[in-house]
Amino acid sequence: MSDKIEMALRNDIAEVARVLDAVEAFGEAHNLPPKKIFQLNLALDELITNIVSYAFEGHAENRIELTVELRNGGLEAELVDNGKPFNPVEAELPELGEGLDERRIGGLGIKLVRTYMDRLDYRRDGELNRLQLHMNLNAAD
């Protein structure tokens, strides 16, 4: 397998499964730590789910692209979409609530992304959201 995944994604939640399969295969081919692959997959799942769910309301020309590559001893991914501007790095997270009845899910996906990624860089590039995800591979875990 090459050192890079490049995928164009349809605006469809079913695409998440295709991405998870591709990243798992990439991780196995390059002998990457399964825990890191799990964490990258979780982040991509949450972010692609957000894009498919919210980015394209009333928007016909949908574009979502993903690249994943090994670079400088780390895992680097980039998600590009032409949906409405959304910066997950700075988005405010709602209170999650405590007990079963108060518990909320909104914002939890972004919290997981921020927890598991070592660095996130967002920029609005014309009509595009560009989000870069960085994971170190030399950490002890």
Add this chain to the structure above:
Amino acid sequence: MIELTHEVRGDALILRPKKRIDSSTAKSFEEQANVLVDAGAKKVVIDFSEVDYISSAGLRVVLTTAKRVKAAGGALTLSGVTSNVKEVFDVSGFASIFGMHDSVEQAISSLNG
């Protein structure tokens, strides 16, 4: 579609989803779980021993299923949550809400208590 099996043991319903509960499988998990829970289960255990992946969409289904069981006068708890999946529950603060047990037997006893 998620692969989900279930077992009725005494008055307890045990749900056993498999592999991944991600954004693309969470909805089918929710639909199947609802049908089983609505059949009248008051004690529900979701056994995670064959689940190796969960996203926030999966956590949402666990939460809504627990609320559904509670609204019907029952209770839900979890068993067999390990490794990466356990870490997601911990980061989310969900571990304390549902209770986590090593085995299905322990989970059922906790609901009897």
